[in-house]
Amino acid sequence: MSLAETQQTAARHIPDRLTTPLARTFKSWESLLLLVAIGIFILNSFASPYFLNAWNLSDATFNFTEKAMIAFAMALLIIAGEIDLSVASIIALSSTAMGVVMQAGFGTPAIVATGLVTGLLCGAFNGVLVTRLGLPSIVVTIGTMSLFRGISYIVLGDGAFRGYPSEFAWFGQGYVVWVITVELTIFAILAVIYAVVLHKTNFGRAVYAIGNNATAATFSGIRVERVKFILFLLTGLMAGLASVCLTSRLGSTRPSIASGMELEVVTMVVLGGVSILGGSGSIPGVVIAAFVMGLVTFGLGLLNVPGIVMSIVVGALLIGVIALPRIYQNLRRS
């Protein structure tokens, strides 16, 4: 092929997109999930006369706000191909640290700062082990899951920290306006920030690139280890923030605080359409998944379903929602 020919054919125009972004949104996982959320909402309102009440709904948001704060950072971490299973233990350690500071007589600002910094340090610890030593994150964070909570048990034993200052209660029990809680507001602000970071920045693009093909990302000049380290830091910080909110809401610290929450966070992320293998997912998906999980637990609670059954339902929901697209694919193939 001569150069002249190349230049002629080079006039061939490649369109940006074949489908409009709007059409793509309609066909997305997030839309399907939104339908599920609306369905559960309608079912709930039929199932219990107490459901459609502004204050009850406001209470219901506590079912997911703390978990969702962590889920946003976890979503980025999982998209980048890593995971942090120690988040619930970070909550326990942060809460314990806050209790120690509180008992030493410090005020609310110092307590909150302690909670956040402890989370950050725990995240840094995970991050160093994964990115500097090259250990698999699932193993590292299963280890730190025991380690962090173990420290809380050593400090507290059977006891508990009580007597947080009254201003501290604002984070977990306060309202911004009417029925809108402080936690729900933090959740909303974080949702916007994380959505922008993941979908509109170079950093977010790097997260996707790393999760899809870390080698090609490295060759493309992305500092893979640094991005991963930042993600572990963020996840730790979010766990610290969740710890502030949860401790404030409960008004006390026990070493068993937030037990098992890591799995609910991961469930929320995966339910939101983030591939557990990394590389794909979105923040809007996680937001809707947060509402779905909150609505399901709240609805079951109104129906006086015991907690054990609730966890069965949440588990079945997760497997069902994940399996559906695969089953659909198999049916279409055969």
Added chain:
Amino acid sequence: MGHAQTPAAPVLALDGITKTFPGVKALDGVTLELYAGQVTALIGENGAGKSTVVKTLTGIYQPDGGRILMDGEEVRFPTAQDASAAGVTAIHQETVLFDELSVAENIFLGHAPKGRFGLIDRKAMHKDAQAILDGIGAEIDAGVRLKDLGIASRHLVAIARALSVEARVVIMDEPTAALSRKEIEELYELVDALKAQGKAILFISHKFDEIFRIADRYTVFRDGQFIGAGEMADIAEAELVKMMVGRSVDQIFPKRAAEIGEDVLLVAGYSHPTEFEDIHFTLRRGEILGFYGLVGAGRSEFMQSLIGVTRPSKGAIRLNGKVRVIRSPADAIAAGIVYVPEDRGKQGAILDMPIFQNVTLPSLPRLSKNGFTRMAEEFALARQYTERLDLRAASLDTTVGSLSGGNQQKVVIAKWLATQPTVIILDEPTKGIDIGSKAAVHDFMSELASEGLSVIMVSSEIPEILGMSDRVIVMREGRMVAELEGEDLTPETLVRHAAGISSKGEAA
């Protein structure tokens, strides 16, 4: 070397075998004959069709045309089991063996002798395995676990495995690639033993000294076509080289004389503990510098260290007169040195991401505003470079994985050109892509050089090297062995230096 008489009829013959892949005719009516008790060397460049022949003979590929004959009867190998049942067995460069199993189990995995109730007859298996091992002179106990053996012994187990089926035809695909000098000698003895047992052997190697040491006959392929065959005793090395590479080089290469300007990149004493040593050269503006060598000569490893993927142990570079230290690909991109890797799927493209995001990935720092991506600018940049390379794609937001190999390569090249580099390194830029895309890539390379870009091209294809390069550095076993230019740049000199053959035609 015994000058064996050609027996009347070949044990195995390929007659007019054709195999086509999308865009490539891998085999075009080739002929190959293997005789009992003789070693036939299959000679050809990368891409000549050697591995396709091996896969056709072992039932992995089905030919599109032609016949496979055993003892003159037409046979078919629909599966690998059929080929093995017919007595065709292959020893690959890397046979999959199992660490936790015993040597005997490794040898007979999948076809162990069965006793009562269809259970494996362990005693018989052990005895047969030991007999095969003894038969090839391997001092290995069939009962030990594979993981307790060294590399050389493992290789013998792989050979024993190949011989555990009643083999009449043994294919050895670059069997010496991973062996030491001493192990190679032992392998030669083994080949002699197999010959004595009357087996027909197909021996594939790039190394001429080996071929002359061990083969009785030769067959040469080039670009999927049969070029010639005969007895080793009747041919000189120079003639073989000519058959292997000889063609009119000027046919498709659009290399234009670019104006070669000042020195751009100076590399001095680049070394790595294991991969390469003392690489040094100067690259000038508008120049295409070829790097030729056999697979494993250390070319890609050197290039990757040049762009900061791995760290050199020694060495320095100067770019446009300034000393630069490159510690990461990000540094290299910032300095204006970019690398189009050989392994497109792993290192080059992110297959599950859209075309435009692939193209803009290394350019994002420049393209974005305060760290925020700008969609319109991304599409514009991606369009500018992909259209220049004549990319065929439905839209810019389809994934790279949905494109053909040639078009994927265009995306990867577009991605690197979009960074506006000073030096672009292309590693096997046309490997595995169709003829049309190949021409487009060559054309484009030439255009880049004439625009003043400095190009380094790593290639194992002689026509490409000769057709595109202004100057060629030949590497062998991690070292620069020659720098060729002008009249010295011929297929014969390239092959000699790369394979380590002295000019008198003796193996070095």
